[in-house]
Amino acid sequence: MTYDLIVLGGGPAGYLAAERAGNAGLSVALCEERSLGGVCLNEGCIPTKTLLYSAKLYDGVRHGEKYGVKAEGLTIDHSEVIKRKNKVVRALVAGVKAQMRNSKVTVFMARGVIEGKNGADFVVKAGEETLLGKKLLIATGSSAAVPPIEGLKEGLASGFVLTNREILDLSEKPERLCVIGGGVIGLELASYFNSIGTKVTVVEMLDHIAGETDQDLVKILKADLEKRGIVFELNAKVTRVSGNAVHYEQNNENKQVEADKVLLSIGRRANTRDLGLEKIQVLVERGAVVTDDKMQTNIPNVYAAGDVNGRSMLAHTAYREAEVAVNNILGEKDLMRYDAIPAVLYTNPEISSVGETEATAAKKGLPFKTVQLPMQYSGRYQAENEGGRGIMKLLVDPKTERVLGCHLLCNYSSEFIILAGAFITQGLTLNQIKKIVFPHPTVSEIVREAVFQYK
Ligand code: NAI
Numbered sequence: 001m002t003y004d005l006i007v008l009g010g011g012p013a014g015y016l017a018a019e020r021a022g023n024a025g026l027s028v029a030l031c032e033e034r035s036l037g038g039v040c041l042n043e044g045c046i047p048t049k050t051l052l053y054s055a056k057l058y059d060g061v062r063h064g065e066k067y068g069v070k071a072e073g074l075t076i077d078h079s080e081v082i083k084r085k086n087k088v089v090r091a092l093v094a095g096v097k098a099q100m101r102n103s104k105v106t107v108f109m110a111r112g113v114i115e116g117k118n119g120a121d122f123v124v125k126a127g128e129e130t131l132l133g134k135k136l137l138i139a140t141g142s143s144a145a146v147p148p149i150e151g152l153k154e155g156l157a158s159g160f161v162l163t164n165r166e167i168l169d170l171s172e173k174p175e176r177l178c179v180i181g182g183g184v185i186g187l188e189l190a191s192y193f194n195s196i197g198t199k200v201t202v203v204e205m206l207d208h209i210a211g212e213t214d215q216d217l218v219k220i221l222k223a224d225l226e227k228r229g230i231v232f233e234l235n236a237k238v239t240r241v242s243g244n245a246v247h248y249e250q251n252n253e254n255k256q257v258e259a260d261k262v263l264l265s266i267g268r269r270a271n272t273r274d275l276g277l278e279k280i281q282v283l284v285e286r287g288a289v290v291t292d293d294k295m296q297t298n299i300p301n302v303y304a305a306g307d308v309n310g311r312s313m314l315a316h317t318a319y320r321e322a323e324v325a326v327n328n329i330l331g332e333k334d335l336m337r338y339d340a341i342p343a344v345l346y347t348n349p350e351i352s353s354v355g356e357t358e359a360t361a362a363k364k365g366l367p368f369k370t371v372q373l374p375m376q377y378s379g380r381y382q383a384e385n386e387g388g389r390g391i392m393k394l395l396v397d398p399k400t401e402r403v404l405g406c407h408l409l410c411n412y413s414s415e416f417i418i419l420a421g422a423f424i425t426q427g428l429t430l431n432q433i434k435k436i437v438f439p440h441p442t443v444s445e446i447v448r449e450a451v452f453q454y455k
Contacts, residue, residue: 003029005329006124006133008112008275011038012315013306014139015096017322022103024330029133030105031112031126036096038141039307040315042089043165048188049346050085051168055195056348066386076196078173085168114276122280122302135301135329138282138289139322140275142268142307151241152264161241161262164189170261174198178246178259180238181266182209184345187225189263191347194230201231201257203238203248205266210345214357216372217409220389221347233257270308286310293335295325303329317341340424344414349390352417355405355424356395368395368404371450375410378449380441385410394420394450401430401454406447416444430454 005021007014010032018030035042058076061069100107110127114136117123121132144163146152155161162170164185177193179186182204190200202209209232210218222232233250240247245256270288283290283298288310295303303325306318320336327334345351361368375381375390382388390410397404406420423433430451438448 001027002121002132002134003027003106004133005029005135005137006112006122006131007031007137007139008114008124009038009139009141009271009306009308010036010096010107011139011141011306011318012040013141013308013318013322014038014137015100016319017137017139017305017326018105019099019103020323020326021329022100022105024326026329028103028105029108029124029126029131030100031108031110031124031131033109033111035093036100036107037089037093039164040318041092041096043168045315046092047085047089047168048164048185048192050088051081051192052188052346052348054081054084055192059195059348078196079171081196082169082171113274114279116276116279136303137322137325137329138275138277138297138302138304138308139306139318140271140308142270142310142313144264145267145269146264147266149238149241155241155262156264160244161264163264167261167263174259174261176259177201177261177263178203178257179263179265180246181264182206182232182234183211183265183267185265186263188346189265190230191225194225194228195348199229199231201233201259203233203236203246203257205235205237207235209234210351212357212360213343213345213351213353214393214407215359216393217351217391217407220391220409221345221349221351224349224389225347268307268313270310272308291321293324293337294328295321295336296328312338312341314341314343337425340421342414342417342421344417346414349385349388349409349411350413351407351409352413353405353407354417354421355403357405357407358393358395361395361404366404367398369398369454370395371453373446373450373453375408375443375446378410378441378443378446381410381443381446383441392446392450394447394454396430396454402427403430403433408446410443410446412443416442416447419444419447 004026005028007018007030022028108126112126115123124131176199179202182202194200236248236250238248245258247256289304291309305321305325307313324334324336342354371394393407395405403423
């Protein structure tokens, strides 16, 4: 038979596209070589959140005196945390499997490789099977980038250096962890391992951590993390990894940090190799599949969604891109927008952002006004964050009085940053937002407060 759609990759982009297409009545084949759910479910978003929740609970009780809570003999058992993580992952992977069944998607647990064309159909080899498809969706995701640094490959082979994949299966707590790269993965895992008692050093090439995140918020977070014992080595260029150390150059000096394990988290590369993309001339630039705003590649009937197109390597972007691709496959017009995609750094406290920062707005020459408030404006925040130093920033276009961006340093912000995302997507004006009733008391009321404080 010829499938209406063949999906390569069973991560958030692939499984959601397969589900939507299956539910719309298309015959769908999905190829996955490792585990349904992809990086997000198996070795990314979900497992790290289970680890971070255990750490948050432990830290909350450990520092509970300020709330009148005292505990004795408190411990955190890393191996139990990992066991629970595995249970959560298993349940969710089983859920995706059930979704595929319910949507009548045929799953091939094998790597899908494009062989070429047979008339108008695409030919894909999935293990021993040869599949034919009218349309293709490439959703093969990304992998940890491995730069050409001396000793890194050997370190990965020996198990001294780990990526996000292996570190989540460490059954024992390392005494000393060196994190190469102070981005999202590095900071989330530095935060967890610090909480369970590992001595953590983050080695970052730039003069700041957390990439393009609002640096006023990041400075406060960094100071908090330093107070907890995490050491940051900035402007530090890693030159070599040896038996038990990471060597780096900082201010023209050669330095090293000794460690029991090293986490490599310096960014990700789209998985475009050995997929047979060249057999059908799919355009790949800087290692990623090029897509338009319908998620179509340069080849008609071939789409790409998720990390593989390198546009915004986030699971929630992947979901939406998958829907856009399927809607276009079904002949419905739907275009992808990238201007209101929330991003969250799940440290404790969290940083959540959407839209422009002051730095990106200035760079683009966009006129903006900023409302900045301490989180103490929220009663719920005060009740639950003794001594908290959270802040919020709202960026507004002074001409249209529409929201351009929102940045929050406080817990729960991941749960309500979408408010600002919705304001941007829908183009709501401050006057329209003022008429929305927020539940009280909630941390989210800070958004309403900022809107009223705008002058
Ligand atoms: P990243 O791009 O966020 O951070 C990498 C960091 O490594 C940067 O600060 C960079 O300057 C630094 N770096 C690069 N080369 C270096 C070197 N040789 N030595 C020292 N530092 C170096 O990448 P990361 O953390 O690996 O995350 C990858 C992707 O996963 C991101 O695109 C992110 O969107 C996604 N992700 C999202 C999460 C979330 O939304 N909460 C959580 C985890 C990952």
